[in-house]
Structure formats: C-alpha cells, structure tokens
Amino acid sequence: MIEFVDVHKTYEGGVEAVNGVNFYIDKGEFVFLTGPSGSGKSTLLKLMIREEKADSGQIILNNYKVVTMKDKHIPYLRRSIGIVFQDFRLLPDKTVYENVAFAMRVVRSSARQIRRQVPILLSLVGLSARAHNYPNELSGGEQQRVAMARALANNPLVLIADEPTGNLDPENAWEIMRILNEINMRGTTVVVATHAEDIVNKMQKRVIEIDKGRIIRDQKHGSY
Amino acid sequence: MGRLFYLIGQGFENVLKNKLMFIASVFIITTTLIMLGIFTIVGENANALVEQMKSEQRMQVWLDGDLASDKTKEVGEKLKKVQGVDEVVFRSKKETIDNMRELYFDESTIALTDGWEDTNIYATDSYIVTPHDLTMGKKLQEDIEKIDGVNRVAFQEETFTKISKIADIIKVVVLIILIFLIGLSFLVISNTIKLGLHARRKEINIMKYIGATDNFVKTPFVIEAIIVGLIGALVSWLVTIALYDIFKSVVMSNQILFEPLTLDRQILTMNVIIGTIISCFACLSSINKYLKV
Ligand SMILES: Nc1ncnc2c1ncn2[C@@H]1O[C@H](COP(=O)(O)OP(=O)(O)OP(=O)(O)O)[C@@H](O)[C@H]1O
Ligand SMILES: [Mg+2]
Numbered sequence: 212m213i214e215f216v217d218v219h220k221t222y223e224g225g226v227e228a229v230n231g232v233n234f235y236i237d238k239g240e241f242v243f244l245t246g247p248s249g250s251g252k253s254t255l256l257k258l259m260i261r262e263e264k265a266d267s268g269q270i271i272l273n274n275y276k277v278v279t280m281k282d283k284h285i286p287y288l289r290r291s292i293g294i295v296f297q298d299f300r301l302l303p304d305k306t307v308y309e310n311v312a313f314a315m316r317v318v319r320s321s322a323r324q325i326r327r328q329v330p331i332l333l334s335l336v337g338l339s340a341r342a343h344n345y346p347n348e349l350s351g352g353e354q355q356r357v358a359m360a361r362a363l364a365n366n367p368l369v370l371i372a373d374e375p376t377g378n379l380d381p382e383n384a385w386e387i388m389r390i391l392n393e394i395n396m397r398g399t400t401v402v403v404a405t406h407a408e409d410i411v412n413k414m415q416k417r418v419i420e421i422d423k424g425r426i427i428r429d430q431k432h433g434s435y
Numbered sequence: 436m437g438r439l440f441y442l443i444g445q446g447f448e449n450v451l452k453n454k455l456m457f458i459a460s461v462f463i464i465t466t467t468l469i470m471l472g473i474f475t476i477v478g479e480n481a482n483a484l485v486e487q488m489k490s491e492q493r494m495q496v497w498l499d500g501d502l503a504s505d506k507t508k509e510v511g512e513k514l515k516k517v518q519g520v521d522e523v524v525f526r527s528k529k530e531t532i533d534n535m536r537e538l539y540f541d542e543s544t545i546a547l548t549d550g551w552e553d554t555n556i557y558a559t560d561s562y563i564v565t566p567h568d569l570t571m572g573k574k575l576q577e578d579i580e581k582i583d584g585v586n587r588v589a590f591q592e593e594t595f596t597k598i599s600k601i602a603d604i605i606k607v608v609v610l611i612i613l614i615f616l617i618g619l620s621f622l623v624i625s626n627t628i629k630l631g632l633h634a635r636r637k638e639i640n641i642m643k644y645i646g647a648t649d650n651f652v653k654t655p656f657v658i659e660a661i662i663v664g665l666i667g668a669l670v671s672w673l674v675t676i677a678l679y680d681i682f683k684s685v686v687m688s689n690q691i692l693f694e695p696l697t698l699d700r701q702i703l704t705m706n707v708i709i710g711t712i713i714s715c716f717a718c719l720s721s722i723n724k725y726l727k728v
Contacts, residue, residue: 260644283648283649286643286646286647286648286649287646288646289643289644289645289646290645290646294644294645300637300640300641300644302637302638302641313641314645316438316441317642317645317646317647317651318645318646318647319438361645364645365645365646
C-alpha cells in the first residue's frame with residue numbers, strides 16, 4: 212500500500228531531511244509518525260503526495276511509482292489520498308457544505324453525487340447542523356473536522372494527516388482521533404505525523420519514530 | 436457539462452472579484468482593437484485608392500477630329516514606339532460617348548447626349564495609353580503631344596499619389612501605436628490574471644492537494660480572458676463602426692471620391708479573433724509563469 216525503499220531527500224539549502232528511509236505500511240493500517248521537531252516527518256508526508264520529489268529511492272503508494280511518475284499524473288495520485296493539515300486550510304468565503312462539495316467538484320463528481328455524499332460526510336464528522344456556517348463561525352476542532360470531511364470526500368485509500376491536533380485543545384484533539392480511528396476501521400489506511408504524546412500512548416498503534424531523517428524505531432503497538 | 440458551467444461560473448466570479456483590473460483589461464484591449472480597426476480601414480481604403488490611381492494614370496490621347504483611318508493607325512504605331520509606353524488601346528469616339536452615358540447619365544437625362552456623335556466637342560477617336568511607370572507621366576505627355584494627329588493628352592495630376600502617401604504614413608503611425616498597444620494589452624491582462632491568481636492562491640493550493648488537474652485550475656482564468664477579449668471585441672467594433680460613419684460623412688461632404696466599404700462584419704470577426712487570442716495568450720503566459728503547477 213505505502214512502501215518506501217531507501218528514500219533520500221536533501222533540500223536546496225543542503226538539509227538532509229530524509230536519509231535512507233525504508234518501511235512498508237499495509238492496507239488498513241494506522242500509523243503514527245513521531246520524532247523531534249525537524250526530524251523529517253512532514254517531509255516524509257510531502258514525498259508521499261509528490262509535493263516534494265525524492266532524490267533517490269522508490270516510493271510506491273496506491274500502486275503509483277511516486278518518485279518517477281510524470282507530473283501530469285500527480286493529480287490522480289493525490290485523488291487517492293486524503294490530506295489533513297495542522298492549520299485546516301479551509302476556504303473562508305465558502306460554507307462548511309461548500310468546502311466539502313468543492314473537493315468533490317475538483318475531481319469531476321456530478322451534482323447529484325455531491326448532494327448525496329456531502330451530508331453523509333458531514334454526519335460522519337458530526338457537523339450536519341453546521342453545514343451552512345462559515346469556517347470563522349466554527350471552533351478549531353470543528354474546522355478540523357470539516358477538513359477531514361473534505362479529505363474523505365473522494366473516498367481515498369489513504370488518509371495522511373500532518374499534526375492534525377497541533378492547534379487543538381485535548382478534548383477536540385481526542386474527538387479528531389476518534390474520527391480518524393473510525394475512518395481507519397472502515398478500511399482506510401491512516402498515517403498521522405504527531406507530537407501528541409498522550410494520544411500515541413493511549414491508542415497503541417504502530418509507531419514509526421524518526422530522528423535526523425532516519426527511522427530509529429518501528430513498533431507494532433508502540434508508545435511515543 | 437455541469438462541470439463546464441461550474442468553471443464558466445468561476446470565470447465570472449474572477450471577473451467580479453477583480454472588477455477594476457477587469458475594466459482596465461477591457462479598456463486596453465478595446466483601444467488596441469479600435470486601432471486595429473482603423474489600421475484595417477485605412478489600409479483597405481488606401482488599396483482602393485491605389486487601384487483607382489492606376490486607372491487614372493492611364494492617359495487618354497485624343498486625336499484630331501475626323502482623322503482618316505489610315506492616319507489614325509499610323510498614330511497608333513507611333514504611340515507604341517514612344518519610350519515608356521506599355522500598352523496602347525484604341526477607343527472609338529462612339530465607345531467613349533457610350534461610356535460617358537453609362538457613367539454620368541440615367542434614363543431621365545440621357546436625352547441630353549443626343550447627337551454627341553455628330554460633333555467633335557464631346558469626344559473624338561482616341562488611344563488609351565498605359566505608361567510603364569507612373570512617375571514619368573509628365574514627360575510622356577509632352578512626347579505624345581508632339582505626334583502629328585494628336586490633339587491633346589488627358590492626364591490626371593498626381594493627387595492620388597499624394598493621398599496614397601498620406602495613407603502610408605497613417606498606416607505606419609497606426610501600426611507603431613498598434614504594436615505598442617498590443618504589448619500594453621499583454622502587460623495589463625497578464626497582470627490582471629496574476630492578481631486573480633494571487634487572490635485565489637489559497638484555493639488553488641487546496642485544489643492541487645485535492646488532485647485538481649492543471650487544466651481545471653487554469654480554465655476559470657482562461658474563461659476570464661475570453662470574457663475580456665469578447666467584450667473588448669464588441670465595444671471596439673461599435674466604436675470603430677461609429678468612427679467610420681463619422682469619417683465617411685465628413686469625406687463625402689467634401690466631395691472626394693471614396694470607395695464605400697462594407698467592412699462591418701470583417702471587423703467584428705477580426706476583433707473577436709485577435710482580441711481573444713491576445714487575451715488568452717497573456718493569460719496563459721501569466722498562469723504558466725506564476726502558477727507552479
Ligand atoms: N522547503 C524546505 N527547504 C529547506 N529545508 C527544509 C524545507 N522544509 C523542511 N526543511 C528542513 O528539513 C528538515 C525536516 O523538516 P520537516 O518539516 O520534515 O520536519 P518535521 O519532523 O515535520 O518537524 P516538525 O515536527 O517541527 O513539524 C528540517 O531541518 C527543516 O528545516
Ligand atoms: Mg512537520
């Protein structure tokens with residue numbers, strides 16, 4: 212499902228952000244990426260969606276050869292991945308409903324599909340009542356749930372989240388994790404880069420710990 | 436289909452989000468197309484004038500009245516030998532008069548020409564001489580008038596040459612302005628698109644994470660450019676036609692011969708094509724430059 216083989220990435224400034232990384236994540240797994248700030252967690256996620264291109268090595272994701280694929284195929288890779296960021300990245304002048312519908316429209320969904328799917332997604336993240344509010348009328352936790360509904364809009368095989376709870380208080384953070392877990396239960400592979408120690412400890416999922424661009428631990432039911 | 440409507444809607448939304456720059460874009464493309472229209476009209480008219488000038492440059496060599504036919508032939512042979520003569524065609528008195536009737540008289544006035552064939556006042560037999568070179572008309576006229584049996588050489592002065600020179604100057608000036616304006620249009624439109632891209636950069640960024648193709652991202656901006664091109668084409672067409680009508684009425688009242696031209700539809704077609712092309716090129720160059728897709 213997601214495979215990294217001897218992946219290297221050096222940024223233009225000369226920072227070796229990823230330095231020979233190997234791992235395999237099976238379909239349906241739930242994986243935490245942990246490690247100190249600057250260890251290369253975000254870079255790993257960016258390599259998966261080809262926001263950054265690896266200098267060497269192989270990345271296979273949903274059967275795409277991510278490193279060597281042509282630029283024009285990148286949109287199709289990304290359609291098979293849902294992405295959630297720390298800062299939500301919602302469109303402020305669109306309602307909750309439109310923010311989710313927008314994601315479906317981008318990938319050519321029909322108006323009927325959109326009308327059917329968006330309410331289902333909003334109820335999954337518990338926001339049916341807020342469909343016609345704007346992002347600035349929502350709490351941080353609610354905004355992140357909208358972002359998750361949007362990430363799920365196109366039924367991705369993989370959901371990746373970069374510090375999804377980084378801007379949230381513990382209560383909202385747990386709500387996000389509960390939803391991520393539920394999504395995972397339905398069969399979606401979930402990869403979460405995080406600093407949230409207590410969450411990682413409690414959930415006892417697979418943990419891949421990074422330091423200075425290398426994997427220093429890969430544990431089946433790990434703690435932080 | 437719904438998707439296309441959505442993208443067109445997005446194009447109009449771009450326009451509304453960025454009204455001032457949109458108006459500036461339409462204004463500059465309109466000005467450019469008006470210049471293009473003027474250039475075309477002046478060009479077409481100049482061509483018509485040159486054609487007219489060429490026929491006017493032919494000389495009509497009037498022969499002495501009632502010249503004997505062998506003498507007439509002799510003059511014809513002599514004319515062919517004059518230096519600088521390209522072509523010599525005989526035109527009988529009757530042909531000339533018939534021609535005049537056709538040109539200047541209608542049914543109600545034709546009676547006035549009764550009996551013209553019987554005198555030499557209105558016409559005589561003549562030769563139509565085409566000079567090899569339009570500039571040597573004056574000397575040729577003098578040479579031909581020396582031939583025995585030639586009464587007079589009718590030859591238009593060089594006003595048309597002057598008009599065509601003025602038209603050439605106008606064409607060059609307008610062309611220079613036109614090139615400048617096309618450059619300016621390019622600049623203004625690509626900046627409009629650049630501002631639109633900037634205003635939508637968050638949205639575009641998210642679209643790309645979600646998996647939007649380049650074309651999906653670009654289409655609303657191209658549609659905005661097409662709207663600019665089309666409105667510019669329509670407005671400039673109306674202005675050009677109005678200017679042309681004013682110009683025509685001024686020229687007509689001065690009694691100068693002027694080819695009536697029906698350029699309306701051509702100018703509209705040209706404006707639509709050129710306006711849209713300039714606008715879309717400016718848009719795409721801007722997108723490819725500022726949108727790292
Ligand atoms: N675009 C970039 N250009 C140059 N260097 C970069 C770039 N992005 C990240 N880096 C560097 O690469 C290293 C890894 O960064 P990365 O963002 O992957 O770390 P991280 O593990 O996500 O950190 P954090 O936990 O703080 O988010 C850091 O040293 C960072 O400064
Ligand atoms: Mg990071």
